[in-house]
Amino acid sequence: MEHKSFExxxxxxxxxxxxxxxxxxxxxxYPVTPQTTIGEYIAxxxxxxxxxxxxxxxxxxxxxxxxxxxxxxxxxRTFVCTSGPGQLYMHHPMHGTSSGRLPVVMATVHxxxxxxxxDHTDLMSQLWTGWIxxxxxxxxxxxxxxxxxxxxxxxxxxxxxxxxxxxxxxxxYTSEPVEIPDQASVDEFLPPYEPIxxxxxxxxxxxxxxxxxxxxxxxxxxxxxxxxxxxxHHEAILNSKEVIKExxxxxxxxxxxxxxxxxxxxxxxxDAEAVVVAMGTIASTARVAIDRMRSEGxxxxxxxxxxxxxxxxxxxxxxxxxxxxxxxxxxxxxLGLGGAGFGELRRALYDLDERPKVLGFYAGLAGAxxxxxxxxxxxxxxxxxxxxxxxxxxVEWAKLGGGG
Amino acid sequence: MxxxxxxxxxxxxxxxxNEILAEAAYYEGKYAQAIPMYGTExxxxxxxxxxxxxxxxxxxxxxxxxxxxxxxxxxxxxQRPAILEGLKEGGLVIANYPHPPELYPLGGxxxxxxxxxxxxxxxxxxxxxxxxxxxxxFSKVTGLVKVESIEKAILHRFPGPxxxxxxxxxxxxxxxxxxxxxxxxxxxxxxEGPLSGSGYGLIRSAAGWRTFRPVWDLDxxxxxxICWIFCPDNAIGWAEEKPTVDYRKCKGCxxxxxxxxxxxxxxxxxxx
Ligand code: SF4
Ligand code: SF4
Numbered sequence: 091m092e093h094k095s096f097e098x099x100x101x102x103x104x105x106x107x108x109x110x111x112x113x114x115x116x117x118x119x120y121p122v123t124p125q126t127t128i129g130e131y132i133a134x135x136x137x138x139x140x141x142x143x144x145x146x147x148x149x150x151x152x153x154x155x156x157x158x159x160x161x162x163x164x165x166x167r168t169f170v171c172t173s174g175p176g177q178l179y180m181h182h183p184m185h186g187t188s189s190g191r192l193p194v195v196m197a198t199v200h201x202x203x204x205x206x207x208x209d210h211t212d213l214m215s216q217l218w219t220g221w222i223x224x225x226x227x228x229x230x231x232x233x234x235x236x237x238x239x240x241x242x243x244x245x246x247x248x249x250x251x252x253x254x255x256x257x258x259x260x261x262x263y264t265s266e267p268v269e270i271p272d273q274a275s276v277d278e279f280l281p282p283y284e285p286i287x288x289x290x291x292x293x294x295x296x297x298x299x300x301x302x303x304x305x306x307x308x309x310x311x312x313x314x315x316x317x318x319x320x321x322x323h324h325e326a327i328l329n330s331k332e333v334i335k336e337x338x339x340x341x342x343x344x345x346x347x348x349x350x351x352x353x354x355x356x357x358x359x360x361d362a363e364a365v366v367v368a369m370g371t372i373a374s375t376a377r378v379a380i381d382r383m384r385s386e387g388x389x390x391x392x393x394x395x396x397x398x399x400x401x402x403x404x405x406x407x408x409x410x411x412x413x414x415x416x417x418x419x420x421x422x423x424x425l426g427l428g429g430a431g432f433g434e435l436r437r438a439l440y441d442l443d444e445r446p447k448v449l450g451f452y453a454g455l456a457g458a459x460x461x462x463x464x465x466x467x468x469x470x471x472x473x474x475x476x477x478x479x480x481x482x483x484x485v486e487w488a489k490l491g492g493g494g
Numbered sequence: 495m496x497x498x499x500x501x502x503x504x505x506x507x508x509x510x511x512n513e514i515l516a517e518a519a520y521y522e523g524k525y526a527q528a529i530p531m532y533g534t535e536x537x538x539x540x541x542x543x544x545x546x547x548x549x550x551x552x553x554x555x556x557x558x559x560x561x562x563x564x565x566x567x568x569x570x571x572x573q574r575p576a577i578l579e580g581l582k583e584g585g586l587v588i589a590n591y592p593h594p595p596e597l598y599p600l601g602g603x604x605x606x607x608x609x610x611x612x613x614x615x616x617x618x619x620x621x622x623x624x625x626x627x628x629x630x631x632f633s634k635v636t637g638l639v640k641v642e643s644i645e646k647a648i649l650h651r652f653p654g655p656x657x658x659x660x661x662x663x664x665x666x667x668x669x670x671x672x673x674x675x676x677x678x679x680x681x682x683x684x685x686e687g688p689l690s691g692s693g694y695g696l697i698r699s700a701a702g703w704r705t706f707r708p709v710w711d712l713d714x715x716x717x718x719x720i721c722w723i724f725c726p727d728n729a730i731g732w733a734e735e736k737p738t739v740d741y742r743k744c745k746g747c748x749x750x751x752x753x754x755x756x757x758x759x760x761x762x763x764x765x766x
Contacts, residue, residue: 096520098513098520098528227555228551257555260555263530264528264530265512265516265517265526265527265528266525266526266527266528267525372555374553374554375553375554375555375556377553378554459556460556461556461559462556
């Protein structure tokens with residue numbers, strides 16, 4: 091292994107390193123397992139004089155979000171993090187942060203809403219809050235994503251908050267080598283944050299003049315259209331795709347690592363008849379499953395879905411023209427509706443003249459362990475569907491935990 | 495890829511040992527992934543951790559089910575057949591056990607080496623925290639990670655005197671650990687069920703968690719009830735103005751021993 095600056099660290103420490111390298115100025119954290127140690131690592135960096143940051147202890151997650159929202163408004167680069175129930179408690183002010191177009195970055199260390207164990211239901215419960223959502227598969231991606239998130243969120247074409255999800259326990263407490271980018275390169279990559287409008291006293295007059303113009307149009311003035319606030323916010327998220335891709339490319343050029351095109355990453359999809367789509371750590375394990383099946387000559391591939399909001403509709407439409415079946419693995423369920431990924435994928439593909447079959451798998455909810463052979467089974471079924479065999483049911487709760 | 499499973503109890507440092515091993519392996523250019531699995535998160539409760547070592551980035555994110563090596567930090571757990579679950583044929587067990595491997599009670603198609611890590615920990619750290627001592631044994635027996643790398647990782651994590659004490663424990667264990675032999679003990683089933691279950695279940699008995707047990711000298715006891723108030727596990731009862739103890743509930747934390755104002759409670763090492 092090439093020895094740059096590496097350290098063996100947990101996912102939560104990788105997250106704290108991302109915060110430190112991004113020179114975050116205000117963070118507010120309330121403890122909840124499994125995100126708690128992020129705050130401890132940040133406090134340690136501050137105590138050692140390695141990070142100049144105001145770490146605000148709050149009485150709960152609702153307050154932490156309100157605090158970073160206000161701090162971001164006055165021009166501080168801000169960070170907040172939470173898990174499971176804390177995420178739910180934060181729901182209301184999350185709308186305020188995104189409506190104010192404030193580039194807050196949040197880590198969601200996944201913990202499901204039916205127990206302590208991880209699944210994506212915590213962050214998926216926030217799909218309507220107007221935040222960009224990313225999902226990570228390893229500790230390196232956690233660190234890198236924090237840095238990329240500030241660059242993306244603070245881009246004047248975006249100005250939206252970003253939530254970075256990673257699986258609690260599976261990453262939060264697992265240690266592995268992580269490369270630490272050097273501070274000077276991060277500083278070049280990530281210029282200081284400038285608030286829009288700047289409401290500090292000496293800039294206030296200017297800010298008043300700026301009202302109703304530019305990006306504040308619509309939700310400050312309304313422009314006579316009561317729907318404008320929603321429309322502009324919605325379009326802003328949709329339009330962030332290009333910037334997400336651009337930032338990912340630039341990160342790759344500078345640091346030698348990138349994550350697909352920033353929205354999705356295709357793995358061994360060349361000539362694939364069937365692909366599975368996975369998010370977070372399941373995508374990591376799925377790579378092993380795909381390698382095994384490819385070595386047996388089975389034409390299957392993987393799409394890792396990193397950016398869930400905005401949904402990479404165009405990427406999947408393009409993929410949908412190449413493959414015959416797609417199996418969506420959802421580590422979530424929107425009760426009474428279904429897997430969030432499954433629904434979005436079908437929506438994205440519906441308008442194609444010739445659509446691939448779309449199968450759904452619920453896997454890994456409430457921390458259920460997803461093993462390599464579990465994913466192989468899902469990919470096998472998807473391949474069957476691709477080859478015109480009848481598969482039943484189309485959507486299933488994957489039977490997990492087989493041996494091997 | 496080499497896969498390792500570690501068994502211990504909350505407070506013995508299995509998770510830390512695992513992280514130190516990962517770091518030490520990393521110093522030698524190996525890619526390591528150290529996964530802890532928390533159960534009840536109480537001092538004394540069984541804890542399992544997993545380690546993967548490879549030349550390239552480990553992508554598997556599931557737990558280790560078929561380990562090449564099992565490391566046990568606790569002498570009571572070391573006697574439970576459940577530690578052998580999934581162990582590869584001809585695999586290796588490194589156990590904290592106070593007798594030589596010839597006397598190790600479990601049998602099967604595996605190699606075993608033992609070291610009295612509890613004694614070494616008590617000598618060097620004055621506490622039964624066996625995690626660093628067992629790492630010395632791991633290095634000696636497997637040769638997968640050099641003892642110098644383990645020491646470097648320990649000093650990185652615990653700079654100063656604490657690190658030195660732990661390095662001492664590693665060295666002593668390295669010297670005292672014999673090379674593994676074919677296991678000679680009995681092949682039997684585990685009566686108590688699997689070890690690595692997580693979650694917040696009901697615990698039938700905490701008795702096996704203890705390294706030490708509190709023993710009362712009721713002549714010295716004034717009946718002040720302080721031990722009864724402080725016991726976190728409700729193991730102390732009350733009868734005829736004096737404390738009673740339910741050893742099935744007592745996990746051996748020693749809080750009562752510490753709190754008793756008249757030193758009426760003695761902390762005695764459990765025999766194996
Ligand atoms: S050692 Fe004492 S305080 Fe601790 S569980 Fe046993 S009786 Fe209770
Ligand atoms: S704390 Fe000591 S003196 Fe007080 S009741 Fe317990 S054993 Fe007796």
